[in-house]
Amino acid sequence: MIKQREKKRNDKYYNEEIIADILNILGIKFVKSGDNLMACCPNPEHEDKNPSWGINVNTGLHNCFSCGFKGDIKKLLSLYGIMSEGKIIKKQIRTFSRDRLKNKLGRQNNINYIAYLPKVFSLLDDGNIRCCKHVGYLLSRLVNKDNFDNLVNRFYLGFVPSGRFYNRIIFPIYKRDLKNKRDFVVMYGGRSVSCVSKGVPKYLYPVRARKSNYLYNHNHCLLNKFKSVIVVEGVFDVFRLWELGIYNVVSTLGCWPSKAQLHFLQYYNDITICYDNDEAGNKGLERFKEYFYSGIKNEAMVLRKKALPIGIDPGCVKNIDDWRRLPLQKMFYKRFSKIPM
Ligand SMILES: [Zn+2]
Incomplete structure (x- = not known):
C-alpha cells in the first residue's frame, strides 16, 4: 500500500523525457529497454563495460544488477555533485528539462538557477535595496568600480533575499558540455558579505555538495x-x-x-x-x-x-x-x- 502510494507520488515528477534529459546532462549514454533506460553503471567504484545499470522512467529509481548501486534521482545527482537545498529538488525536477532549454542566463536580471535555489536575483537588479550590502562589498573588492556591471554579467553574480544564503554573493559554478557546446550550472557557492565572525564561514556551499x-x-x-x-x-x-x-x-x-x-x-x-x-x-x-x-x-x-x-x-x-x-x-x-x- 505504502509502496503504491509512493509510486503514484513519484509518477507526478518523472517521465521518459525528463529522465533521458537528466542522463544527457550527466553525460550518461543509454539505451531504452521497456520502462527502463539502461547504461553502464555510473558508480565510480564499478568499472562497467556492458550496461548493467537501469533507471525506471516512471519512478526515477535506479539499480545496478552487478554491483548493487541503487537509489533515487537525488542519489544519482549527488553522485555528480549536483545537490539541492532540502526538498526543493523534488519540486524543481519537474521543470528541470523545460527550464534548462528556456534559460538564457544573463539576458534577464532574474537568474533562475536550474533545480537549485527557488530564485536568485542578479546584483544588477535595479533599485533593489535588498542587495545594497552585497553591492557595497563587491565594489570594495574591485580595482575599478566601473567594472562592476561587466563583472556581475560575466560571472552571473547574484543574491537571495532570504534563507541560508542570505547575506552572501552567490556565484554559480558551470560545467561545459563539450559535445553540445553549452554550459550548465552544476553548483553554486556563496561568499559572505558581512564581517566574518566566528562560526560564520566565508564561503558556503549547498549541503553535501x-x-x-x-x-x-x-x-x-x-x-x-x-x-x-x-x-x-x-x-x-x-x-x-x-x-x-x-x-x-x-x-x-x-x-x-x-x-x-x-x-x-x-x-x-x-x-x-x-x-x-x-x-x-x-x-x-x-x-x-x-x-x-x-x-x-x-x-x-x-x-x-x-x-x-x-x-x-x-x-x-x-x-x-x-x-x-x-x-x-x-x-x-x-x-x-x-x-x-
Ligand atoms: Zn554498478
Missing part, C-alpha cells in the same frame, strides 16, 4: 580553447585577474586541489599555479608537484608557479604591470625541448 568536483571558470577556458591556464585559490582571485585583463584563470575553490580538479587540469599544457604564499597555499602547491611527478596523461606539459611575496594573494595585485613583474618559477615539465617561459 562536493565543490572539489569542479574547477571554477574551467567552462570559460574550454569555450575559449585556452591551453595555458593560471590556477588560483579563490573566486575573487579569478575576478581580480579578470579585471586586469587575464581571462585564462581557474579556481580550485580552496587551496587543496582534488583528484578530480587535477584531472581537469590535464587538459592544459601550460599551467601556472598562483596560490597564496602562506602555509596552506604552499601545501597545496606541493600536492600539484606530487601529482604531476607521479605520472600524467598529457605528454607535453609545463608546470610553473607564480611566486607571490609572503602573505600576498593574487587579490592584492592592483595592476597588470605588478602582475607581470612577479617572478615565475619552473616546477615541472615534460617533453618540451625548450621550456617556454
Whole structure:
C-alpha cells in the first residue's frame, strides 16, 4: 500500500523525457529497454563495460544488477555533485528539462538557477535595496568600480533575499558540455558579505555538495580553447585577474586541489599555479608537484608557479604591470625541448 502510494507520488515528477534529459546532462549514454533506460553503471567504484545499470522512467529509481548501486534521482545527482537545498529538488525536477532549454542566463536580471535555489536575483537588479550590502562589498573588492556591471554579467553574480544564503554573493559554478557546446550550472557557492565572525564561514556551499568536483571558470577556458591556464585559490582571485585583463584563470575553490580538479587540469599544457604564499597555499602547491611527478596523461606539459611575496594573494595585485613583474618559477615539465617561459 505504502509502496503504491509512493509510486503514484513519484509518477507526478518523472517521465521518459525528463529522465533521458537528466542522463544527457550527466553525460550518461543509454539505451531504452521497456520502462527502463539502461547504461553502464555510473558508480565510480564499478568499472562497467556492458550496461548493467537501469533507471525506471516512471519512478526515477535506479539499480545496478552487478554491483548493487541503487537509489533515487537525488542519489544519482549527488553522485555528480549536483545537490539541492532540502526538498526543493523534488519540486524543481519537474521543470528541470523545460527550464534548462528556456534559460538564457544573463539576458534577464532574474537568474533562475536550474533545480537549485527557488530564485536568485542578479546584483544588477535595479533599485533593489535588498542587495545594497552585497553591492557595497563587491565594489570594495574591485580595482575599478566601473567594472562592476561587466563583472556581475560575466560571472552571473547574484543574491537571495532570504534563507541560508542570505547575506552572501552567490556565484554559480558551470560545467561545459563539450559535445553540445553549452554550459550548465552544476553548483553554486556563496561568499559572505558581512564581517566574518566566528562560526560564520566565508564561503558556503549547498549541503553535501562536493565543490572539489569542479574547477571554477574551467567552462570559460574550454569555450575559449585556452591551453595555458593560471590556477588560483579563490573566486575573487579569478575576478581580480579578470579585471586586469587575464581571462585564462581557474579556481580550485580552496587551496587543496582534488583528484578530480587535477584531472581537469590535464587538459592544459601550460599551467601556472598562483596560490597564496602562506602555509596552506604552499601545501597545496606541493600536492600539484606530487601529482604531476607521479605520472600524467598529457605528454607535453609545463608546470610553473607564480611566486607571490609572503602573505600576498593574487587579490592584492592592483595592476597588470605588478602582475607581470612577479617572478615565475619552473616546477615541472615534460617533453618540451625548450621550456617556454
Ligand atoms: Zn554498478
